[in-house]
Amino acid sequence: MTNSIDDWRMRERCLLLMAAAMPFSFSVWMTLLNNFSFEMAAFGGTEIGILQSIREIPGLLAFTAIFILLAVREQVFALLSLSLLGVGVALTGLFPSEYGLYATTLLMSIGFHYFETIQMSLSLQWLPESETSKSLGRQLAAKSAASIAAYLMMFIGLEFFNISYAWLYAIAGTVTLVIVGYIKITIPRIDHQQPQHKKVILKRNYWLFYALTFMGGARRQIFVVFAGFLLVQKFGFPAKYIVALYAVNYIVTSFFAPFLGRWIAKFGERRALLIEYIGLILVFSGYALTNDVYVAATLYVLDHIFFSFAIAQKSYLKKIADPKDIAATSSVSFSINHIAAVIIPATFGAFLWSVDPSYVFWAGAAMAVVSLILSFNVPDHPAPGNETRFGANAALPAPAE
Secondary structure, eight states: OOOOHHHHHHHHHHHHHHHHHHHHHHHHHHHHHHHHHHHTTOOOHHHHHHHHHHHHHHHHTGGGHHHHTTTSOHHHHHHHHHHHHHHHHHHHTTOOSHHHHHHHHHHHHHHHHHHHHHHHHHHHHHSOGGGHHHHHHHHHHHHHHHHHHHHHHHHHHHHHSOOOHHHHHHHHHHHHHHHHHHHHHHSOOOOOSSOOOOSOOOOGGGHHHHHHHHHHHHHHHIIIIIIHHHHHHTTOOOHHHHHHHHHHHHHHHHHHHHHHHHHHHHHOHHHHHHHHHHHHHHHHHHHHHOOOHHHHHHHHHHHHHGGGGHHHHHHHHHHHSOGGGHHHHHHHHHHHHHHHHHHHHHHHIIIIITTOHHHHHHHHHHHHHHHHHHHTTSOSSOBTTBOOSSSTTBOSOOOOO
């Protein structure tokens, strides 16, 4: 294929449609999970803990995607993964039992984690370097818009029509499957300009990207596992307030992410990462110190906004990586990101939260400090051979303006 504007616009259209298809079903699954598992499957703490561990296993094994690509093209693999997600969510309400939920969760999670891996890989391969961060911002906006639509569907269904959990899950999964079918019918085969390595790749000159990815996974667990629980346990937030906060988060992100993508394209990844981690130090410190419910809710929204800055990490990889390494590096990085998901929830919950919840957030602030130090090493003009500001890979001079 050529590099014409029409070509990459078609690629971006495919990426935007896939980006919207995923969160519609996943948002419904995640939002209803606690109520459904408790009310319909009589889950307690042990069962929900096992279920969440099952959900994270495919993320840890995301590097295996590179072996599947030996037999399946990435575009097809992305659609198959979305289909698994849609089917898993659609079936969730039909199996309201312990092992039924474990099975549908595993199916859903395999689709979700493989899709997230391939979506990142395709974005970095299909888009021109000058448009990567901008398009990633637009994809985040599409995800947010789809999540908002899912929350609206749930609210109307539960509040006005008393729709059962099973029907909500079925509708959500079906919407994802319909979008997959639409993409399959309307988007032609898109060939890569650069054939991809079909093996696991760990390169020393990508070490900074791996480190930032690992720390990003650790930071995500502080938000996903503990920030919301703090609002419930310490401040007594009912479920409807948590749902409302999620809706606010996605509304803000839908407007903010495209702006951020353009800003990163103009000012660079290092500045974005520095702002992100300085902000997270303040947010996590705020969680540890505040006793005000409104401050805590504001911190929760700010915390979510900073997720958008992950655009900078992906854009950084796009600029430093050998084009042939993109698929393999995306798969490995997704597994690296999920190492913390296996370790942090149980260890921080048992050894920090049980003593004093503030300790969890002070630990999060300390991790943000580590990430801030790492981000200082991102060069102003990342490129192959110029992966870091300091060290052996910092020899390439900055391009002339």
